[in-house]
Amino acid sequence: MERNEETAPLPPSPRESSSSLRARSGPDLFLVICRCFSVVTALTAILCIAVNLLSAIQSFKNGSDVFDGIFRCYAVIIAVIVVVAETEWGFIIKYWKVLDYWVGRGMLQIFVAVMTRAFPDYSSKQKQLVILENVASYLLLGCGVVYVVLGILCIGCLKRAQQKKKTTRVQAIKDLEELEQRREELERSLVADRS
Helix, strand or coil: CHHHHHHCCCCCCHHHHHHHHHHHCCCCHHHHHHHHHHHHHHHHHHHHHHHHHHHHHHHHHHCCCHHHHHHHHHHHHHHHHHHHHHCCCHHHHHHCHHHHCHHHHHHHHHHHHHHHHCCCCCCCCCHHHHHHHHHHHHHHHHHHHHHHHHHHCCHHHHHHHHHHHHHHHHHHHHHHHHHHHHHHHHHHHHHHHHC
């Protein structure tokens, strides 16, 4: 009987269990990849903003095509919405639920890409601007297509579930640490009361 008592492992202390939880709660590779893709999409949308601003300034400066300038201004506004949607700011997601879903987000990106590509001024001496418009629009078009395809495959739902799981895990670890601190305080007060 004594031998079993000596070899029986002790249950882990709460401090050891919380440190093992912290070790397992490292960065989730799936969420990191999603975050990187979101950053690439936001940077591409920022490139579309810059290109559309340059095109709008060029259109208003020449005075030849005011409608193209107005069209570019709308493209800038919608591209700003794309950038803000990629930050997943709670205010935007709360009021525009369609941007919480990847298909909706991808369709908006495709729309901005088409607006950026529309009405290129091939007769202009600004060939670099036309090339930049093409690059920005095709990059954002690619991001939009990826979002739509992955949204149809429910990857966006998987991402939201992973984020919720991670948030719950982090909150549980914080709660456990607070309980450990409270337990230690109670043990100290108990020892002080016994003395």
